Amino acid sequence: MAWNTAETKRRLKESAVAEFAAHGLGGTTMERIARRAGINKERLYTYFGDKSQLFATVLADELNKVAAAVPLDSLDGPEAVAAYAGAVYDYHAEHPELTRLLLWEGLLDLPEVPEEDSRTDYYRTKVAAFTRAQQANLISADIPGADLAFLILALAGWWYAVPQMSRMMHADDPATPDTAREALMRAATKLATPAV
Amino acid sequence: MAWNTAETKRRLKESAVAEFAAHGLGGTTMERIARRAGINKERLYTYFGDKSQLFATVLADELNKVAAAVPLDSLDGPEAVAAYAGAVYDYHAEHPELTRLLLWEGLLDLPEVPEEDSRTDYYRTKVAAFTRAQQANLISADIPGADLAFLILALAGWWYAVPQMSRMMHADDPATPDTAREALMRAATKLATPAV
DNA sequence: GAGATTTGCAACGCAAGCGTTGGATATGCT
DNA sequence: AGCATATCCAACGCTTGCGTTGCAAATCTC
Numbered sequence: 001m002a003w004n005t006a007e008t009k010r011r012l013k014e015s016a017v018a019e020f021a022a023h024g025l026g027g028t029t030m031e032r033i034a035r036r037a038g039i040n041k042e043r044l045y046t047y048f049g050d051k052s053q054l055f056a057t058v059l060a061d062e063l064n065k066v067a068a069a070v071p072l073d074s075l076d077g078p079e080a081v082a083a084y085a086g087a088v089y090d091y092h093a094e095h096p097e098l099t100r101l102l103l104w105e106g107l108l109d110l111p112e113v114p115e116e117d118s119r120t121d122y123y124r125t126k127v128a129a130f131t132r133a134q135q136a137n138l139i140s141a142d143i144p145g146a147d148l149a150f151l152i153l154a155l156a157g158w159w160y161a162v163p164q165m166s167r168m169m170h171a172d173d174p175a176t177p178d179t180a181r182e183a184l185m186r187a188a189t190k191l192a193t194p195a196v
Numbered sequence: 197m198a199w200n201t202a203e204t205k206r207r208l209k210e211s212a213v214a215e216f217a218a219h220g221l222g223g224t225t226m227e228r229i230a231r232r233a234g235i236n237k238e239r240l241y242t243y244f245g246d247k248s249q250l251f252a253t254v255l256a257d258e259l260n261k262v263a264a265a266v267p268l269d270s271l272d273g274p275e276a277v278a279a280y281a282g283a284v285y286d287y288h289a290e291h292p293e294l295t296r297l298l299l300w301e302g303l304l305d306l307p308e309v310p311e312e313d314s315r316t317d318y319y320r321t322k323v324a325a326f327t328r329a330q331q332a333n334l335i336s337a338d339i340p341g342a343d344l345a346f347l348i349l350a351l352a353g354w355w356y357a358v359p360q361m362s363r364m365m366h367a368d369d370p371a372t373p374d375t376a377r378e379a380l381m382r383a384a385t386k387l388a389t390p391a392v
Numbered sequence: 393g394a395g396a397t398t399t400g401c402a403a404c405g406c407a408a409g410c411g412t413t414g415g416a417t418a419t420g421c422t
Numbered sequence: 423a424g425c426a427t428a429t430c431c432a433a434c435g436c437t438t439g440c441g442t443t444g445c446a447a448a449t450c451t452c
Contacts, residue, residue, distance in 0.1 A: 005399070024303065026222025029439060040401045045441060067364075100303060106358040107220065107299055113360045120364045127365055140386070146366050147379035151351055153361070158350030161357050162302040164309045165349070168263075168316045169323055170342050183343035190336075191383055196392050201429075225409060236431045241411060 009047055011037045016044075016058050021097035024104050025055050059105055060114035066098045067122035075133035078140075078192035081152065085188035088156040089181055099160045123149075139192040148191060155184050155191075205243055207233045212240075212254050217293035220300050221251050255301055256310035262294045263318035271329035274336075274388035277348065281384035284352040285377050295356045319345075336390040344387060351380050351387075 015037035019028045030051055034041040048054040070087045074080075092099045105113070113119070131145035143151070159166055159180050166175055175183075211233035215224045226247055230237040244250040266283045270276075288295045301309070309315070327341035339347070355362055355376050362371055371379075 008399085024220060024222055026220055026224075028222075030441085031439065041440090042401065042442080043399085046399090050441070102358060102361070103299065103303055106360055107296060107303070109359075113364070116364065120367045123361070123365045124367060127368075142386075143379050143382050144369075144375070146369060147371070147375070148383075150362060150365050150371075151354070151379065151383050154350045154354030155347055157358070158347070158354060162298060162353075163305075164302055165298070165319070166346060168309070168312065169319045169346050171316045171320060172323075173340075173342060175343070175346075179340070179343070183339050183347065186339050187344075187347050187387055190338075190386050190389075190391070193386075193391070195386070195389070204429085226411080227409065237410090238412080238431065239429085242429090246411070 008039060008043060012039060012044060012047065013058060013061070016048075016054055017062055017097055017101070020055060020058055020104070021100040025052070025108065030054075056114050059101060062098055062101055063105065064115050064118055064122070066095075066102055067119040072126050072129050075129055075139060075192075077133075077138050078189045080133075081139060081192035082185040082188040085152050085156050086181055086185050088153060089159070089184055092157060092160050093177065096160065099157065103161055137194075140194040142195060143191065151191065152188055155187050159184075204235060204239060208235060208240060208243065209254060209257070212244075212250055213258055213293055213297070216251060216254055216300070217296040221248070221304065226250075252310050255297060258294055258297055259301065260311050260314055260318070262291075262298055263315040265291075268322050268325050271325055271335060271388075273329075273334050274385045276329075277335060277388035278381040278384040281348050281352050282377055282381050284349060285355070285380055288353060288356050289373065292356065295353065299357055333390075335388040338391060339387065347387065348384055351383050355380075 012033065016028075016033045019033045019036060022028075028051075030041055030044055033054075034044055044054060048057055069091050070084065072084055075084070127146045127149050130139070130149045133139045134141040134145055134148075140148075159175075166180070208229065212224075212229045215229045215232060218224075224247075226237055226240055229250075230240055240250060244253055265287050266280065268280055271280070323342045323345050326335070326345045329335045330337040330341055330344075336344075355371075362376070
């Protein structure tokens with residue numbers, strides 16, 4: 001069997017993403033990352049350094065993807081904002097590991113956020129799309145662009161951050177992914193619609 | 197010195213809340229909980245069982261508080277909804293540990309949510325306040341009450357769930373607690389105002 | 393194809409942290 | 423006072439999991 005370092009690294013990182021997303025930094029063991037990948041534990045150390053370095057690497061690589069995630073060029077009205085919110089929601093549904101990594105990063109309160117610069121750039125383009133649409137009077141301007149963009153992401157992400165709260169609040173009439181998505185899009189539309 | 201079991205238990209639990217909130221289940225050690233409380237580790241085991249039982253106990257006790265947290269009797273209009281959102285935001289600011297416990301609980305994805313019944317009751321009263329206000333035509337009814345209530349909490353909580361995202365999105369014009377609160381209240385008002 | 397280099401792994405040393413035990417000190421009961 | 427019981431803790435055993443080492447197999451170099 002031919003050497004294939006790149007593939008080995010890829011498999012280890014893929015496995016690390018899954019384990020860290022599922023159990024966090026503290027709950028994950030190097031042993032299990034290696035076993036899941038079907039590769040010896042020692043490879044992790046030679047390729048990625050110790051556990052916290054591996055975690056930082058995984059965060060850096062994967063969370064750039066989250067920031068870049070859903071494309072957003074221009075917003076021509078409240079409906080486009082709602083469509084964006086829906087797309088973000090769908091992205092979370094398709095990539096639960098990345099969402100969880102993002103939340104774990106928030107809880108860990110790291111002094112330095114990995115890849116902060118490039119991620120900031122990605123977010124900046126999203127915010128710019130909102131402010132541009134506001135200046136063109138296409139969507140409501142009574143909430144600052146950065147805040148509006150952030151709150152739209154809040155509406156889409158909260159379902160995944162505290163699923164147990166959703167369950168308890170919808171005890172009498174359970175939320176399905178569809179009803180949640182529908183509510184979210186209506187809310188996004190309202191936030192983006194100018195007040196009369 | 198007289199025996200004071202109750203006080204000892206209270207101090208241990210207080211310490212456990214702080215440690216679990218700061219480091220999560222995996223990142224917390226029983227040793228440190230005990231040391232922070234100035235009490236021997238063994239007490240934890242006789243009083244609360246093992247680590248995961250202690251964690252469950254802490255969650256059960258503290259998260260009931262979160263659910264009950266901000267009183268909400270009746271909502272007489274969109275401004276009242278905004279005031280409620282602001283109060284929830286303030287509560288998060290004053291009790292960051294409890295917010296973090298809530299988020300950790302969400303990430304752990306426990307099969308059974310501790311104290312689910314009583315917490316559900318608390319949430320039910322919040323949702324009821326929203327649906328009642330909707331039926332009385334005091335606030336917008338185009339988003340189902342439970343979803344609206346849930347999304348209001350999303351707006352207030354997201355800042356604490358992903359502070360790093362807030363920082364990156366506000367890179368050009370940093371958010372302060374005040375601007376965040378202001379944006380949140382405007383958003384809440386918009387969500388609660390009937391469409392024209 | 394001999395030697396150097398790289399990739400891989402089983403087995404190990406060692407530290408951290410969980411949970412326990414044996415005994416000391418304080419309180420309650422008679 | 424004397425016996426029983428409850429509270430407390432220092433010290434310990436033992437498991438888990440981090441990070442390493444020594445060696446084998448595969449690939450590259452000349």
